[in-house]
Amino acid sequence: MKVVPSRSSEWVRPVTPQKPASAIIEIDHVSQVFQTSSRRDHLALSDISLTIEERAFVSILGPSGCGKSTLLYIVGGFVSPTSGAAKMKGKAITGPGPDRGPVFQEFALFPWKTVFGNVMYGPRQQGVRTAEAEAQSLALIEMVGLKGYENFYPKELSGGMKQRVALARTLAYHPEVLLMDEPFGALDAHTRTRLQNDLLNIWERDRKTVLFVTHSVDEAVFLSDKVVMMSKSPGRIRQVIDIDLPRPRRRSELLLDARYQEYVVDIERMFDESDEAGSPP
Amino acid sequence: MMSPADLARRAAPVFACIGLLAIWQIASLALKNDSFPTAIEAIRAIPDILGDKEALINILASLRRMAIGFGVAVLFSIPLGLLMGRSRAVAAFFNPLLMIIYPVPKAALMPIIMLWLGVGDITKTLVIFLGVSLPVIYHSFEGAKAVEEKMLWSGAAMGLSPLQRLVRIVLPAALPEILTGCRTGLVLALITMITSEMIARQSGAGNILFNALDMGQYDTVFAMIIIVGAMGICLDAAFERIRARLVRWSEPQFDLPLSFS
Amino acid sequence: MTARLLPTNVALGLVPIVLVIAVWQGLVSSGLAPAALLPPPGAVFGRLLQQLVTWTFQQEIAATLFRLFAGFAIAVALGVGVGIAAAANPAINAIVRPIVRVLAPLPKVALYPALLLLLGFGHGSKITLVAADALFPILLSTYYGASTVEQKLIWSAMAAGTPRYEILFKVVLPAAMPSILTGCRIGLVISCIVVFLAEMITSTDGLGHVLVTAARTFQAVDMFVPLITISLLGLILNGLLGTLRSYLLRGFPEA
Numbered sequence: 062m063k064v065v066p067s068r069s070s071e072w073v074r075p076v077t078p079q080k081p082a083s084a085i086i087e088i089d090h091v092s093q094v095f096q097t098s099s100r101r102d103h104l105a106l107s108d109i110s111l112t113i114e115e116r117a118f119v120s121i122l123g124p125s126g127c128g129k130s131t132l133l134y135i136v137g138g139f140v141s142p143t144s145g146a147a148k149m150k151g152k153a154i155t156g157p158g159p160d161r162g163p164v165f166q167e168f169a170l171f172p173w174k175t176v177f178g179n180v181m182y183g184p185r186q187q188g189v190r191t192a193e194a195e196a197q198s199l200a201l202i203e204m205v206g207l208k209g210y211e212n213f214y215p216k217e218l219s220g221g222m223k224q225r226v227a228l229a230r231t232l233a234y235h236p237e238v239l240l241m242d243e244p245f246g247a248l249d250a251h252t253r254t255r256l257q258n259d260l261l262n263i264w265e266r267d268r269k270t271v272l273f274v275t276h277s278v279d280e281a282v283f284l285s286d287k288v289v290m291m292s293k294s295p296g297r298i299r300q301v302i303d304i305d306l307p308r309p310r311r312r313s314e315l316l317l318d319a320r321y322q323e324y325v326v327d328i329e330r331m332f333d334e335s336d337e338a339g340s341p342p
Numbered sequence: 343m344m345s346p347a348d349l350a351r352r353a354a355p356v357f358a359c360i361g362l363l364a365i366w367q368i369a370s371l372a373l374k375n376d377s378f379p380t381a382i383e384a385i386r387a388i389p390d391i392l393g394d395k396e397a398l399i400n401i402l403a404s405l406r407r408m409a410i411g412f413g414v415a416v417l418f419s420i421p422l423g424l425l426m427g428r429s430r431a432v433a434a435f436f437n438p439l440l441m442i443i444y445p446v447p448k449a450a451l452m453p454i455i456m457l458w459l460g461v462g463d464i465t466k467t468l469v470i471f472l473g474v475s476l477p478v479i480y481h482s483f484e485g486a487k488a489v490e491e492k493m494l495w496s497g498a499a500m501g502l503s504p505l506q507r508l509v510r511i512v513l514p515a516a517l518p519e520i521l522t523g524c525r526t527g528l529v530l531a532l533i534t535m536i537t538s539e540m541i542a543r544q545s546g547a548g549n550i551l552f553n554a555l556d557m558g559q560y561d562t563v564f565a566m567i568i569i570v571g572a573m574g575i576c577l578d579a580a581f582e583r584i585r586a587r588l589v590r591w592s593e594p595q596f597d598l599p600l601s602f603s
Numbered sequence: 604m605t606a607r608l609l610p611t612n613v614a615l616g617l618v619p620i621v622l623v624i625a626v627w628q629g630l631v632s633s634g635l636a637p638a639a640l641l642p643p644p645g646a647v648f649g650r651l652l653q654q655l656v657t658w659t660f661q662q663e664i665a666a667t668l669f670r671l672f673a674g675f676a677i678a679v680a681l682g683v684g685v686g687i688a689a690a691a692n693p694a695i696n697a698i699v700r701p702i703v704r705v706l707a708p709l710p711k712v713a714l715y716p717a718l719l720l721l722l723g724f725g726h727g728s729k730i731t732l733v734a735a736d737a738l739f740p741i742l743l744s745t746y747y748g749a750s751t752v753e754q755k756l757i758w759s760a761m762a763a764g765t766p767r768y769e770i771l772f773k774v775v776l777p778a779a780m781p782s783i784l785t786g787c788r789i790g791l792v793i794s795c796i797v798v799f800l801a802e803m804i805t806s807t808d809g810l811g812h813v814l815v816t817a818a819r820t821f822q823a824v825d826m827f828v829p830l831i832t833i834s835l836l837g838l839i840l841n842g843l844l845g846t847l848r849s850y851l852l853r854g855f856p857e858a
Contacts, residue, residue: 139758157761169755173777173854183763214854227759234763354701362705377720431615438616439623445837446830447796450803450811453818454826457640533710540712540804552804555716563716570713578708 085238085270086113086136091145093131093296105131107295108145113238116268120281121289122328128296129274130242136272137163137240149238159187162236166243168223170215176202176226177211183234194233201229204263221252228260238270245280257283258312265309278332282306282324283315290328292335299335302328377560384564391565397550401569404535404546407463411470412531418471419478419527420520424512426479427486440476448473449537456542466538466546473534474527481523485516521585528581532574642824650824651831660813664832667798667809670726674733675794682738682790683776683783686745690779691771707739712797715804729801736797737790741783748782749775781855784848791844795837799829 093106105128113119121129134140135147138157147154149161157163170179180201184194202211205225215223224244231239244260245253257280264271275281281288282304290299304324306315315321367381391397426433448469459465489512497507513520539548547570554562624644630636631643638646654660689699711732718728752775760774761767802811810829817825 137758137762139761157758159762159764161762163755163758163762165755165759167753167755169753169759171756171759171774171777171854172856173780173852175854182760186760186764216854216856230759231762236762354697355704358701358705362702375721378717430612434612434615435619436616439619441838441841442620442834445792445795445841446834447799447803450799450814450830450833453814454823454830456818457821457823457826458636529708529710533712536710537712537800537804540715541800551713551716555719560720563720567713567717571709574708574710574713575705 083115084112085115085150086111086272087148087151088112088132088136089146089148091132091135091142091147093128093135093140094143104295106135106142107297109296109298111289111298111301113270113272115270117286118264118271118273118284119287119289120273120275120285121291122275122278122281123291123296124293124332125276127291127293129276129291131296132291133163133240133242133272133274136238137161139163159183159234160236161238161240162231162234163240163242164224164227164231164244166246168215168220168227168247170223170226170230172215175212175214176207176218179215179226179230180233183230187234198229198233201233202226205229206259219252220248221256224248224256225259228263232263236269238272241271241273243274243276246275253280254312260284261310278328279325282321282328283310283312288324288328290331300331377558379561379564381564383561384568387561387565388568391550391562391569400545400550401547403463404539404548405573407467407546408470408531408535411467411534412474412528414467415471415474415527415531416478416524419475419523420482420513423479423482423520423523424486424508424516426483427489427516428508428512433483440479443472444476447537449534449541452538452541461542461544466535466542469538470531470534474531477526477530478520478523481526482516482520485519485523486512488519489515518589521589525578525581525585528577529574532570532577536570638823639821640823642827646824647827647831651828654828655832663808663810663813663829664836667802667811667833668836670729670733670801670809671794671798673726674730674798675737675791677730677734678737678741678790678794679787681734682741682786683745686742686783687749687771687775687779690746690749691775703739703742707743711736712800715801719805724805724807729798729806732801733794733797737794740789740793741786744782744786744789745779748779748786751782752778781852784844784851788841788844788848791840792837795833795840799833 088109088111091106091109092104095103095105097103109132121132123129131140135142136149136154138154138161141155149158154161171182174182177198180198181194184197185191189197199211202208205228207222207225207229210218210222215226218226224247228244245256248256261284271284273281273284285304288302288304290302291297292299302324306318306321306324363381363385370378370380422436426436451472452465452469455465455468459468493511493515494507497511502510535546536548536551539546540552543549543552547566551563551566551570554560554566627641627644631638631641685695685699689696714735715728715732718731722728722731756778757770757774760770765773798809799811799814802809803815804811806812806815810833813829814826817823817829
């Protein structure tokens with residue numbers, strides 16, 4: 062497998078030093094231009110290059126409007142870049158596929174299906190045999206902590222529960238990469254913390270590659286191996302920071318950890334500086 | 343300044359008209375049916391109808407009844423709908439009655455109302471009034487119901503009386519929905535007008551249509567259909583312009599009418 | 604709270620209906636309206652019950668219902684099909700949109716004479732008229748529902764490996780269902796109205812024809828009976844559709 066050299070590669074360090082990690086997603090000089098309603102071109106993403114290692118938890122952090130979600134959609138294959146290309150395991154991404162599973166802020170559950178029906182959707186679509194799919198789905202629902210809610214409809218669940226279902230639905234078709242688009246953005250602070258903990262616990266089990274979009278600095282630092290800081294108009298990568306904190310992480314311990322605090326403060330300071338510099342509109 | 347894309351979108355309905363007339367022309371040529379004149383024959387018959395003084399008076403009388411029925415219905419229905427939307431009790435009071443009246447064809451009340459009031463203008467106008475009222479009430483009701491409660495609280499805090507709140511907050515906030523109802527009502531007024539004249543068969547556009555059918559003047563029948571159709575399309579387009587002006591502030595709405603009889 | 608509120612609301616709703624019947628009875632009893640013009644409500648409802656059990660009247664209802672369902676079914680099939688296709692495919696949209704713009708505000712009853720000439724005086728012309736009138740609300744609300752399906756629902760299904768053409772049936776159609784059913788509800792009421800009118804204008808059977816026959820012979824009582832019948836049919840069909848709706852939309856909020 063050929064690793065395309067990219068701007069960020071110098072920052073990349075293997076997550077598990079014992080065996081060298083290989084790149085799973087390569088983003089190569091991607092730019093995205095949108096037309097605004099007044100028919101003017103808006104450069105949402107400008108020449109982004111980024112390599113994501115297998116089994117890494119990578120956050121894309123930036124202010125709203127910096128194109129971080131667009132970047133995620135390009136990796137998902139939902140949006141094609143205006144120029145440049147994204148690759149998954151060396152193959153160009155041309156559309157969505159079950160190797161990359163999205164989890165959206167809006168949950169995007171099928172309202173006409175129950176919790177069980179939503180989780181079953183992927184395996185059925187993949188042609189998994191019914192008995193097997195059912196067993197797996199039930200196990201997943203239990204794993205995300207919703208045992209007993211199998212026959213509930215999404216409208217009967219709270220926001221946090223909906224996002225748990227959405228996660229289970231995506232995990233059910235075994236994607237190699239999880240694409241999480243501000244998944245906890247619509248939740249209250251308490252629920253958010255619980256889901257962050259649970260997400261890490263689930264992630265620890267099989268360490269899938271995660272690409273996680275957020276605008277919360279401490280969420281990014283708490284969860285990630287690597288934080289990609291983006292700046293706005295046009296959306297560019299400012300800096301990529303490795304988060305060298307031990308795992309498994311406990312939030313209560315981490316909050317007292319001087320290194321954690323340092324990461325958070327450093328990142329926030331960097332964003333403040335760029336705000337003061339004031340990029341022209 | 344209009345871009346070519348805008349121009350194409352505006353001209354599309356014209357092309358659609360021409361296309362539909364062309365299909366008609368081809369179909370009638372292919373069918374070779376005596377009672378199915380070609381589009382060109384039908385269009386040729388239009389000047390004859392519009393040139394005939396009596397026919398013209400008939401059509402204008404129809405339009406007058408329609409305008410009166412529509413106007414009175416709108417003036418009556420909007421306040422009722424708004425009240426229903428803001429007061430549960432008023433809604434509970436009127437809803438069942440309206441539910442019962444809803445599936446009754448209003449033009450079918452013609453024979454009964456004719457018994458009481460005769461075949462004159464009052465009967466036909468009353469029927470148009472009934473036909474227009476329901477959709478306008480319904481949409482005003484839905485519009486008023488959807489008005490943000492907090493907007494009314496702000497109004498109350500500013501010292502507006504309940505009536506003032508209804509006129510100065512609920513009415514404008516519900517206006518997009520009300521106008522959707524009015525648009526439906528307008529098409530409905532035309533439909534009820536034609537139908538009532540088809541049933542009463544005494545005067546008006548609907549009467550010309552069916553008399554021509556009885557007398558076997560098929561090109562007149564089809565010419566009248568074009569005239570009535572054009573009335574519907576023009577009234578709707580005119581109303582849409584007014585609507586777009588009045589509710590410029592609202593979210594761009596679905597720009598197709600939901601007409602029904 | 605609701606349990607106490609509901610009977611109050613029902614009672615409140617019955618008031619105007621009772622009032623209408625009372626005024627009606629009052630008009631007749633006081634002699635203000637001669638019974639030949641306004642028969643007493645008792646006589647009308649008695650006649651209705653008497654008619655409902657007769658074979659001939661049931662035949663009339665059956666004729667009306669047949670035309671109503673046939674026309675409505677065609678309208679649903681065409682409206683949902685074309686509406687979804689127009690929402691999914693820009694080329695189809697470019698053709699359908701202007702045609703709908705022209706045809707939707709056209710008063711369809713005016714086409715009835717043409718339909719009579721082309722399809723004859725039988726079922727065909729009436730069913731076509733019903734279908735033509737019920738079509739547009741269904742088509743428009745389907746189109747509206749299908750073109751406002753949340754993008755991320757579609758993305759979620761695509762990521763799970765759903766091919767593009769299956770998205771239409773597995774996501775767009777169910778997601779547009781609330782809107783489609785709203786259109787169907789309007790279409791159903793229209794079907795009731797139009798079938799009756801068509802039967803009034805020309806027919807040899809059906810409820811509309813019953814009304815016209817009664818009107819010709821000035822039988823006031825018999826004029827009310829078909830009107831009340833069509834109103835009842837409308838209520839029943841609307842109720843059935845409402846039941847179907849709450850079953851199909853059991854997962855949707857506020858359904």
